[in-house]
Amino acid sequence: MSAKTPRVRTLMEEFTLNNSQLAEVSRRFLNEINRGLCAQTHDNADVKCFPTYVQDLPTGEEVGKYLALDLGGTNFRVLLVTLKAHHEVDMESKIFAIPKEIMTGPGVQLFDHIAECLYTFMKEQNLVDEHLHLGFTFSFPCQQLGLTKGILVRWTKGFNCAGVENEDVVLLLKDALKRRQVDISVVAILNDTTGTLMSCAHRNKHCKIGVIIGTGCNACYLERVENVDLYDGPSDKSHVIINTEFGAFGESGMLDFVRSEYDRFVDQASMNPGRQIYEKMISGMYMGEIVRLALLKAIDKKLIFTDSGRKPQRLQIVGSFETKFVSDIESDPNGDFTNCRAILAGLGIRNATDDDCSDVRYICECVSKRAAHLVACGLAMLINKIDEPFVTVGVDGTVYRLHPKFKGYMFEKMRQLVKPGIEFDLMLSEDGSGRGAALVAATVAV
Ligand code: GLC
Numbered sequence: 001m002s003a004k005t006p007r008v009r010t011l012m013e014e015f016t017l018n019n020s021q022l023a024e025v026s027r028r029f030l031n032e033i034n035r036g037l038c039a040q041t042h043d044n045a046d047v048k049c050f051p052t053y054v055q056d057l058p059t060g061e062e063v064g065k066y067l068a069l070d071l072g073g074t075n076f077r078v079l080l081v082t083l084k085a086h087h088e089v090d091m092e093s094k095i096f097a098i099p100k101e102i103m104t105g106p107g108v109q110l111f112d113h114i115a116e117c118l119y120t121f122m123k124e125q126n127l128v129d130e131h132l133h134l135g136f137t138f139s140f141p142c143q144q145l146g147l148t149k150g151i152l153v154r155w156t157k158g159f160n161c162a163g164v165e166n167e168d169v170v171l172l173l174k175d176a177l178k179r180r181q182v183d184i185s186v187v188a189i190l191n192d193t194t195g196t197l198m199s200c201a202h203r204n205k206h207c208k209i210g211v212i213i214g215t216g217c218n219a220c221y222l223e224r225v226e227n228v229d230l231y232d233g234p235s236d237k238s239h240v241i242i243n244t245e246f247g248a249f250g251e252s253g254m255l256d257f258v259r260s261e262y263d264r265f266v267d268q269a270s271m272n273p274g275r276q277i278y279e280k281m282i283s284g285m286y287m288g289e290i291v292r293l294a295l296l297k298a299i300d301k302k303l304i305f306t307d308s309g310r311k312p313q314r315l316q317i318v319g320s321f322e323t324k325f326v327s328d329i330e331s332d333p334n335g336d337f338t339n340c341r342a343i344l345a346g347l348g349i350r351n352a353t354d355d356d357c358s359d360v361r362y363i364c365e366c367v368s369k370r371a372a373h374l375v376a377c378g379l380a381m382l383i384n385k386i387d388e389p390f391v392t393v394g395v396d397g398t399v400y401r402l403h404p405k406f407k408g409y410m411f412e413k414m415r416q417l418v419k420p421g422i423e424f425d426l427m428l429s430e431d432g433s434g435r436g437a438a439l440v441a442a443t444v445a446v
Contacts, residue, residue, distance in 0.1 A: 004355035007303050008362060012294065014260050015366035017373055019416060021258055025377040026417060028254045030385060033244060039229035046251045051231050052194055052220065052241045053147045057201040058439045060087040067122075067132045067184060068437035069114060069173075071098075072139025072157065072192060073214055074284075074398055076114070078121040079431075081438035087203055089435055094121050107164035111176035119182050134184050135437030138169055139192035139216070141245045147444055150189040156247065156276055157216045157285055188440040191243045192396070193220035195436025196429040200394025202439055204427055207392040209382050210436075213375055213406070214397025216276070217283040218247045221382050246378055250277030258374075262293040269318065278378070282371040284323040284399045292321035294363050304359045307351060314347045321347070326364045327403040337361075371399070372409035379410075380417035383424050391422065396429040 017025075035041040036049030068079040079093040096117040102110055122128050140159070142150035148170050155165065164172065170189050177184065190198075197210025197220055211219040220243045225231045231240055249255065255277055266286050267273055280286045295315060298304045305312065314320050328339040337357035344352045344360065352360070383391050400406055411426060418424060429436075 004358040004362075005303050007301070008298055008359045011298055011301070011303065012363060012366040015370045017258055017370060022373055022377050022413065022417060025255070025258065025374065026381040026384075029246070029249060029378055029381045032249055032254065033246075033381070033385065036244070037223070037228055037230075037242070042230065044252075046248050046254065048141065048143075048153070048245045048248070049228075050141070050143055050243045050245060051228055051233070052190065052243050053144055053233060054190065054194055054198070054241045054440055054443070055233060055237045055239060056443050057205070057207075057222070058198055058443075060202055061085045062202075062439060062442040064438075064442055065130075065132060066438035066441045067118070067127075067134040068137060068434045068441075069118065069134065070137045070139075070192070070433035070437070071114065072137070072159070072216075073212075073433065076117065077434065078118050079434035079437075080121075080125055080127065081434055083438055083442055089202075089438075091431060091434055092125060093431075093434060094124070096120075102161075103158060104160045105162070107161040107167070107172060108176070110161045110164070111172045112179065114173065115176040115180040115182055118177070118184075119180050122182070132184050133187045133441050135188045135190060135441035136170065136173060136186055137192055137195050137433040137437045138189055139212070139218075139433070141248070142169065142189065142191070142243075144189070144243075147188045147440070148186060154272070154275070156272065156279070158271055160271055187444050188437065190437060190440050191218070191220060192433045192436075193218050193243060194241050194440070195434070196394045196396045196432030197222070197241060198436035198439040199429050199432040200392065200427045202435065204392050206390050207394050207427060208386055208388070209379065209391065209393040210429070210432065211375070211379060211393060211395050212397040213283065213371075213395065213400040215283060215285045216247055217279045217375065217397075219244050219378060219382060221386060244382075247276045247279030247283070249378070250281075251275060255281070262290045262297075265293055266290055278374065282374055282399075284397070286323075287326055287367060287371060287399065288321045288323035289319065290367050291326055291364055294367065295321065295360065298359065298363065304356050305349060305352060307353060312347055312349045315349070323399065324402065326368055327399075329361050329364045330368065331404045332361070365405075368403055368406060369409050372406050373413045376410045376413035376417060380414050383414070383422060384419050387419075387422070389422060391424045393424060393426050394429045394432065395426050396432045401428070
């Protein structure tokens with residue numbers, strides 16, 4: 001990885017975090033996790049560590065037919081999941097759009113839309129007359145008060161529907177289903193990280209952590225109940241899944257020593273300034289924007305596109321440099337700039353030189369590599385905390401799936417940060433949000 005222009009290298013220097021900085025991030029992170037778990041410090045902790053009420057990992061022998069809703073990632077989906085024992089699963093699903101005005105409109109409208117989509121799917125699948133159980137993957141910070149009670153603490157990832165924060169989202173969903181006369185039982189609400197952990201644990205008994213690196217970034221893990229002050233479940237269970245909501249790490253300034261001016265800008269321009277600081281340095285909702293701001297800075301300092309005369313106009317538009325572009329540019333073989341040139345052309349930059357392209361690629365690499373290293377800090381911290389000889393991490397999310405190097409960057413750094421004597425691996429989750437919702441539903445359905 002190299003930039004053609006030494007001054008571009010200098011510009012991007014602050015994105016390279018050395019191991020002592022990363023170890024310090026991990027140390028602060030662990031402290032925050034412990035503060036989230038502890039009753040006295042929970043309210044002021046950045047990382048809330050919500051107990052989920054999911055305590056039994058699947059055996060692989062679950063059976064039954066379940067509906068699932070998946071809200072909070074790139075797409076909204078309705079799924080029909082058939083668990084067939086022997087670790088086998090069949091799935092039918094349909095993606096529905098959530099228009100921008102619904103994402104930021106009244107909550108009632110959002111839940112009516114969800115009920116309508118569910119009804120459409122049930123009709124298409126001839127399920128209207130079956131009374132099925134449904135698992136609701138709702139990927140936002142919720143304080144769970146039971147398997148079917150989740151209070152939305154706050155919206156993240158560009159959603160902002162009025163009247164939902166501080167309310168029980170299961171109740172809001174049930175009310176909407178009643179209005180649409182859809183006869184199904186909502187038997188569980190879960191986070192997408194929980195779904196990912198469950199779906200990987202269905203196949204692999206070493207899986208103890210679920211992580212999403214997609215539109216947002218978050219992880220859950222299996223914790224011993226004696227470490228969870230807020231645990232109020234049955235006394236015969238030894239473990240509970242904790243939804244860490246670790247995307248919020250940094251809200252009280254603990255990441256300021258590694259944040260750049262671009263991170264601060266992205267945060268200030270977002271719908272939730274001051275919130276989700278760690279997530280904003282990593283996830284797909286923000287990565288392209290960080291690159292865009294760094295590119296603008298390089299243009300401003302006359303380090304790149306110096307031949308093109310005038311400033312590229314499209315690049316001035318917020319969101320014009322999509323996170324997908326970062327993956328595509330880094331997918332070009334070394335020295336080949338086919339994707340890079342096509343993307344730049346789409347942004348109205350037509351006469352980029354090879355050196356410009358190398359520099360654009362270098363800027364992308366610095367941003368995506370830093371993101372992968374920061375995720376590695378969080379995961380290494382959790383693996384070290386679990387402290388078992390072998391841990392599998394279930395992973396999902398568009399950034400992880402689409403970026404050609406992310407997994408490699410992340411794994412390599414985790415290796416350096418995980419304690420000697422502990423082995424780990426990363427397992428791609430097969431449709432965790434749907435499969436996981438069905439698996440949680442299966443543990444409670446009678
Ligand atoms: C955001 C949400 C969290 C979710 C993550 C990944 O961080 O707050 O609940 O798990 O995005 O989708």
